[in-house]
Amino acid sequence: MTQTMNRTALAYLTAATTLPAGSVLALRVAVNLAKWSERRCTRAALGKLDAHDWRDIGLTEGQALRETQKPFWRA
Template sequence: MTQTITRPALAYLTTATTLPAISVLALRVAVAVAKWSERRRTRQDLHKLDAGGLRDIGLTQAQAWREGQKPFWRP
């Protein structure tokens, strides 16, 4: 299972230590790219589920299709 840094963790990291501005920017970019990658992968996996798998997670075919059509940058 992948784990991404959430906004509170990033806020703690940037306030608990004195990081240069470029480091803070690099962290924010890294977090955004990790979230985008996870969204893309999970949406691709959603398309691979059959009706039984979708039923297990409580989604219909239409809901899964709509979620899968979102671009990776949209939550």
């Protein structure tokens, strides 16, 4: 998945169609796995940047380090 589905999209999809409960559960699991994967990759990339790059994106060194140390399941 190149883009993760947000809660609004998930709510729309489940409301627009009548899905069996197992399908809704599978969809929720897939959405969470995609979010976690995106967070893991984004935080790994952030950890490879230097202080100049962090300033360019508006982060202090402390903010960047805190973000890279978060586990993937935390927003």
